[in-house]
Amino acid sequence: MTVLSEQTRIGIQRWFTVEGVHPYDTVDWSRRRALITGAGGEVVFEQDGVEFPESWSQNAVNIVSQKYFRGRLGAEDREWSLRQVIDRVAGTISRWGAEDGYFADGAETAAFADELTHVLVSQKASFNSPVWFNIGVPGALPQSSACFILSVEDSMESILNWYTEEGLIFKRGSGAGVNLSRLRSASEHLSGGGRPSGPVSFMRGADASAGAIRSGGTTRRAAKMVVLDADHPDIGEFVWCKAREERKAQALHEAGFDLSFDGVDSTSLLYQNANNSVRVSDEFMQAALAGGKWDLTARTTGAVLETVDAAELLDQIAEAAWQCADPGLQFDTTINRWHTTPAAGRINASNPCSEYLHLDNSACNLASLNLLSFLGADGRFDVTAFRAAVRxxxxxxxILVGRSHYPTAEIGCNAVAFRQLGLGYANLGALLMTMGLPYDSDAGRATAAAVTALMCGEAYRTSAQIAARMGPFEEYAANRADVLRVLNMHRGAVEGIEGRHVPEELASAAAEVWDEACEQAEATGVRNAQATVLAPTGTISFMMDCDTTGIEPDLALRKAKSLVGGGSLTIVNRSLAPALERLGYGAAEIAGILAHVESTGSVLGAPGLAREHYPVFA
Incomplete structure (x- = not known):
């Protein structure tokens, strides 16, 4: 239900499309064969006659056909065209938006539907996988969120319920995180006598459950995050649990067991289906720097059970992470300083990749923009088009928030009450490369900061504009001061961007949009307690033909990716040639460098490539 005049609009206008011209009619289409093979050439997936835009790469065709086409392979109702997939998703969302009163009239509804269709078919943006899995699919529950944060209390009932909730989330293509610090340690006592198992023990059962469930019922691994506070008495066991399994894996591999990707013996390893993170406060980090002591406290009484050297514990975390890439760190004090709704509770955990941090028992649906698609042939980042796509x-x-299915009633209530969203981007590494900027440079960091600020500011500005029509999120009044405080922290952070490294149009737009967002939020509130995150964008980055995922630099100019369920893709960076052209190389020089990369996989030693340009492609 709208809260203001029907004349109040949410700000959707045509930028990419023309009224009366369907976005599909501006695209050249062709029929192809989607084929994914294994290392030995065996066919892992095949669907002939699939329809895609000619501009889409064969890798994108293969990924979307295998992962996102709905219906049993070979069945009459199996999807075979990208048009069907986008119509299913964009059409459903547009219809829901109209039914729920988001649009002022039919013209705004039509503009929204066309603009959304355009950004999807042109690979400018993509929703997270659960949207493609579930939205508009007959008989499917419309779970659209990829990210969930759960909570576990210190009881067997709650622990077993955690297993169940995670399983349901994984089944529909999403991931979940949880902080286990409320569980009493193995060194404490049970009320009926005896010793508890401790959180690390219960992690084994959850890990096995995750390993058995194909996310979305298809070929995706379940995604988990497990967090433990640095003052938990079992923190040492938590820090080393995965590193010990790594040593076991090495021994089994040397003994001839198959521990390859999806290998038959890989299920014998524990803790392989979750990312682990230690929650550290500023107090802990200060103690580590000062060589101070750190208390580990009982969950039941708060009593100090052990005092350890803070620096030594931090060293152990670093050593374990060096051995097996886990655990990570989550900086609790900083996270909660940027919390928009502390009146509703503190932030204790994150989703599996740590980009979404908010309340326990909450959800976040993600989408990502392909940054490279907004870079013109002249090397100019199209600020206006980018803002239009964000909107x-x-x-x-x-629109998805109110129509989505949620795995528990509590998560559903919180999703509607806080309406957390996670708009982000992919292809940052390729954007910087194509602009001729080293990823590890002041100019690269400043450009990334300006683009991120522009996206986040436009998202919150849009959220405030939606609030003018639909009302702010339900719990806004209780958290108004903190929402506005955090938005102004964002506005202040923009001032720290080194403008001399950023094109003037981009730098000024980032500053202006935050002024607009803060001013409008002051007047109308915001519709969403959270607006943006930077997700790793695995599968959807391939759908958008991104050379790099999320915010990462390119791992290699030519690389192979193993797919869950079998098969692999060879991915060649397509940004190399335009980057070389941007740096001033001629056609013959570019051809020689590309030939060298094709044969070696690296720019090192490429004929004619200046050494000072190596960092651009590192």
Whole structure:
């Protein structure tokens, strides 16, 4: 139900499309064969006659056909065209938006539908996988969120319920995180006598459950995050649990067991289906720097059970992470300083990849923009088009919140009450490369900061504009001061961007949009307690033909990716040639460098490539 005049609009206008011209009619289409093979050439997936835009790569065709086409392979109702997939998703969202009162009239509804269709078919943006899995699919529950944060209390009933909730989340293509610090340690006592198992023991059962469930019922691994506070008495066992399994894996591999990706013996390893993170406060970090002591406290009484050297514990975390890439660190004090709704509770955990941090028992649906698609042939980042794409995708995510299915009643209540969204981007590494900027440079960091600020500011500005029509999120009044405080912290952070490294249009737009967002939020509130995150964008980055995922630099200019369920893709960075052209190389020089990369996989030693340009491609 709208809260203001029917004349109040949410700000959707045509930028990419023309009224009366369907976005599909501006695209050249062709029929192809989707084929994924294994290392030995065996066919892992095949669907002939699939329809895609000619501009889409064969890798994108293969990924979308295998992962996102709905219906049993070979069945009459199996999807075979990208048009069907986008119509299913964009059409459903547009219809829901109209039914729920988001649009002022039919013209705004039509503009939204066309603009959303355009950004999807042109690979400018993509929703997270659960949207493609579940939205508009007959008989499927419309779970659209990829990210969930759960909570576990210190009881067997709650622990077993955690297993169940995670399983349901994984089944529908999503991931979940949880902080286990409320569970009493193995060194404490049970009320009926005896010793408890401790959180690390219960992690084994959850890990086995995750390993048995194919996410989305298809070929995706379940995604988990487990967090433990640095003052938990079992923190030492938690820090080393995965590193010990790594040593076991090495011994088994040397003994001839198959521990390859999806290998038959890989299920014998524990803790392989979750990312682990230690929650550290500023107090802990200060103690580590000062060589101070750190108390580990009982969960039941708060009594100090052990005092350890803070620096030594931090060293152990670093050593274990060096051995097996886990555990990570989550900086609790900083996270909660940027919390928009502390009146509703503190932030204790994150989703599996740590980009979504908010309340326990909450959800976040994600979408990502392909940054490289907004870079013109002249090397100019199209600020206006980028802002237009942010608006339409963000509005689509907001519409999904009220129509989505949630795995528990509590998560559903919190999702509607806080309406957390996670708009982000992919292909940052390729954007910087194509602009001729080293990823590890002041100019690269400043450009990334400006683009991120522009996206986040436009998202919150859009959220405030939606709030003018639909009302702010339900718990806004109780958290108004903190929401506005955090938005102004964002506005202040923009001032720290080194403008001399950023094109003037981009730098000024980032500053202006935050002024607009803060001013409008002051007047109308915001529709969403959270607006943006930077997700790793695995599968959807391939759908958008991104050379790099999320915010990462390119791992290699030519690389192979193993797919869950079998098969692999060879991925060649397509940004190399335009980057070389941007740096001033001629056609013959570019051809020689590309030939060298094709044969070696590296720019090192490429004929004619200046050494000072190596960092651009590192």
């Amino acid at each position: 339409v995708v963000f509005c689509a995510q907001e």
